Amino acid sequence: MNSLSILVEQSMRLNPMDTSLYVFGNRRRDRIKILCWDGSGFWLMTKRLEASHFIWPDNKAEVVTMTSSVLHALLDGDDITTVRRHPKQEYLRVS
Template structure:
């Protein structure tokens, strides 16, 4: 499994996306729908309608990269709030990638795991 730096910003797009979208379409979605800069040093997470696949878009300073994960027996659990963009910590990203239900993870008083923007 990949491990991501603790200081990395992670944004989750709430609505399902067409999984035929590639780097260009997803970067436009980041810019227009999420109103964020796709070329900053953040990760952007997108899910399909069935929530059995996710795509993660990232910029490394010289180009975009795109990672895809498919869960074989389960579904990814998306937060149920109504905002379009959810900010995750890398701890929650790792839990999401493991197939855990990130909506049931409780906050530690000193650490903020899930922020809604």
């Protein structure tokens, strides 16, 4: 827990005590750890797959931002690299 929070702070240059969830995967992609701060301490959640692996984004960036629905898809075993969302539309007026 301590080493992950230091990794977030020093390597990623992010605040481990904000409202974000920080998701880490191992090299074999059969384990995921999720680090979060609840205001009084850190939570560390771990999921280990027994017969499969998580399909991780092939993004070269160190930090990948995802929505909660994409995180749920990752934890459910879905291939999140193929998830395509509708583009966000922004309008200045309704009429």
